[in-house]
Amino acid sequence: MHDPDQDPVAESLQPHNPLVNHMSVRTPGASDTSADPASGRASLGWMAVVLLVSAPLLVTLFLALWHTPFPISEAVALLEDVSKKSVESFVIPDASYYRPFYHLSLMAIWRSSSPLDTRLADIKLLHFVPVAFLVLLFLWQMRPRTGTQAAAAAVAMAVLVGSPGFRDNIELPLAYTAVGMPLALAAWVLVNREWRFWHPVAIVLFAIVAIGFKEQGLVIVPVVGVAWLMRAPSARTGLVVTLVALTVAYVTARLVWHGPLPLFEQSMGLGFSTLEPSEAAARYGGFPYWLYAYNGLSTMANVLFSEPTRGLFFISRDIAYLRVQPWEVVQLVSSGLMTACIAWWGIQRVRDEARSGWTVESRTFAALVVSLAACGVLSFDYSRDRLGGMALVFYAVSAYYATCALCHAMGAVARARAVLVGVALMLLAVTWQVRAVGTVEYVRRTAWRNQIEWLADLPKRRAEFVDRHEYRDIMESMVEQGTRPGSSEPTLYPRWLARTFLPRP
Amino acid sequence: MTTQPERHTMRSSRLAAWCLWGPTLLAALAVCGVEGLRARRPDDALFATPFAYSLADAIEHDDVQRAYAFIRAGQDPNGVIAVRHADKTAGRTVLVSPLLWAVDVRAEHAVWMLLGFGARLDAESSRTAICLATQLGYTDIANAIAQYGATPAPRACRTLRAGEVPLLAALEEGAGR
Numbered sequence: 290m291h292d293p294d295q296d297p298v299a300e301s302l303q304p305h306n307p308l309v310n311h312m313s314v315r316t317p318g319a320s321d322t323s324a325d326p327a328s329g330r331a332s333l334g335w336m337a338v339v340l341l342v343s344a345p346l347l348v349t350l351f352l353a354l355w356h357t358p359f360p361i362s363e364a365v366a367l368l369e370d371v372s373k374k375s376v377e378s379f380v381i382p383d384a385s386y387y388r389p390f391y392h393l394s395l396m397a398i399w400r401s402s403s404p405l406d407t408r409l410a411d412i413k414l415l416h417f418v419p420v421a422f423l424v425l426l427f428l429w430q431m432r433p434r435t436g437t438q439a440a441a442a443a444v445a446m447a448v449l450v451g452s453p454g455f456r457d458n459i460e461l462p463l464a465y466t467a468v469g470m471p472l473a474l475a476a477w478v479l480v481n482r483e484w485r486f487w488h489p490v491a492i493v494l495f496a497i498v499a500i501g502f503k504e505q506g507l508v509i510v511p512v513v514g515v516a517w518l519m520r521a522p523s524a525r526t527g528l529v530v531t532l533v534a535l536t537v538a539y540v541t542a543r544l545v546w547h548g549p550l551p552l553f554e555q556s557m558g559l560g561f562s563t564l565e566p567s568e569a570a571a572r573y574g575g576f577p578y579w580l581y582a583y584n585g586l587s588t589m590a591n592v593l594f595s596e597p598t599r600g601l602f603f604i605s606r607d608i609a610y611l612r613v614q615p616w617e618v619v620q621l622v623s624s625g626l627m628t629a630c631i632a633w634w635g636i637q638r639v640r641d642e643a644r645s646g647w648t649v650e651s652r653t654f655a656a657l658v659v660s661l662a663a664c665g666v667l668s669f670d671y672s673r674d675r676l677g678g679m680a681l682v683f684y685a686v687s688a689y690y691a692t693c694a695l696c697h698a699m700g701a702v703a704r705a706r707a708v709l710v711g712v713a714l715m716l717l718a719v720t721w722q723v724r725a726v727g728t729v730e731y732v733r734r735t736a737w738r739n740q741i742e743w744l745a746d747l748p749k750r751r752a753e754f755v756d757r758h759e760y761r762d763i764m765e766s767m768v769e770q771g772t773r774p775g776s777s778e779p780t781l782y783p784r785w786l787a788r789t790f791l792p793r794p
Numbered sequence: 795m796t797t798q799p800e801r802h803t804m805r806s807s808r809l810a811a812w813c814l815w816g817p818t819l820l821a822a823l824a825v826c827g828v829e830g831l832r833a834r835r836p837d838d839a840l841f842a843t844p845f846a847y848s849l850a851d852a853i854e855h856d857d858v859q860r861a862y863a864f865i866r867a868g869q870d871p872n873g874v875i876a877v878r879h880a881d882k883t884a885g886r887t888v889l890v891s892p893l894l895w896a897v898d899v900r901a902e903h904a905v906w907m908l909l910g911f912g913a914r915l916d917a918e919s920s921r922t923a924i925c926l927a928t929q930l931g932y933t934d935i936a937n938a939i940a941q942y943g944a945t946p947a948p949r950a951c952r953t954l955r956a957g958e959v960p961l962l963a964a965l966e967e968g969a970g971r
Binding site: 342343344345346349436437440441443444447692695696697699700701707710711714715717718719722723725726729740741744745746747748749751752772774778780781782 | 802803804805806807808809810811812813814815816817818819820821822824825826828829832839840841842843858859862863866902903906907909910911941942
């Protein structure tokens, strides 16, 4: 199959719309770089620049994460589970939450004979290595070749790091989707490359691992499916059939093994208020599908507009009551503008390439649409920011292409409109960088809160779990890591600046 | 040789790139500056809460981490601390247990921390702390001590006289026993 994206000459002969043709960012495709060593060197050089510019933020983020104590609330219970339950209990899909690979990884680390500090560090690595891999792979996927593209890549990096789907997925020790996100991107990179015999094997493996960590990994299946429909080089029919069979087997196994499911598993936001599962069942149990649709749409809207959060329209409420805070303005402007930019770019690319043949750009836009839909479907029961993580990967890649397109469009429009485009670009860069810094502060605040919990919640938990000896033993063994001085603490910025990054604590 | 529209396009493209690079570089430099300062001056007001001179000071500000640092460094959570406050002690310096002081200044986190890290209550001191919290209207703290401290001595809390300072009354009653 011929793919114009792999062949610059063929692509240049295509009767594209001049503006859209100008917008094209010809990025990922292995053959581009290998065919042109000078371009490859330029690409590596610009990647290094982007990495260098993003390094202060990324290094600070990872250091803050590393110095974050495990939370008393989630971590101890998880470790108790892997400490006393059998391997079978995690492998047989008879529970509401099925994350066998995650639990088995945690079990392998926790039951090892290493000292406690080493085991806790390993659990952190289980979380951070995929996140670091995601960041590097993301950069590799963009591979900027010019200064403009490099600038767009730096902004896209801020989009990735500054989004709620990223923030919520770096919460220790819940590494479920943090593993799935780089695997989804890796599958996407491979599926768009020239076919090699090992690509389908690797993609299926990625999907299995991602699904094994959390059902959100299923998002990879429709993403590869849409790549197949749009004739991506490595998306062959056999691969798609295998992935569909894998999905059918997974869903069947979950349904067969599972007893009757509760209508609602966790609390959920509805408008401006929170519903507990029992209340939701009482009010909407007769026909829960509207609420399911609401939850799914909430997750999708959170990726696109950073609102609602957990199904709750916090920002809208504050606007309604004229109590808008600076961070809310930053979130709305950045997400609204970027989503509009992506929609403008994506629709044009799809419209033009429907005639001329698909490239990786139009495929990325389609992958964003289907991954969003898949995240929505998979979060039907309750909405959380982290449930949009898989779609966020494609949102951020799309942000790169769309920002490049906007930069190029600036040169193709009249001066007055070019000024507007310039202002929009500046706003995008400012607001997303603010959000990326906000993520670092979010991590620090989480670390600080975790430590306060260790200091203040201990007596309550000792009393509450007096009969769960395993739980108490694990908790007591972790007191030192939870209370050790030197954990990350929020920067005490002046109030106006602090409120620009995050809500009031 | 480039044409006029080509030059316009190139200029616009460069301008667009700088619209993005400007804030991006500024953010990178700002992060470098803040983190550099954090490494060089970790006690700067930008990174550290105000210095606590004593356990009493940390408790008064409900700075639970600083309060814990004193306990971690070896200060006895069951010992006594000297406190002085214009209202809470009527300007007098008095010796009081850290827990009672935490109750008096409504340092809820510090109360929990002290209960979790070694503060032992007997029936009488538990009752004194609960009575003080109740007199001050801090129901949550009273309930917490009742639930997670020792079982309080079974005597009703006395009513404060007009103008009486709750902490001083609690200390006098404790001394009277």
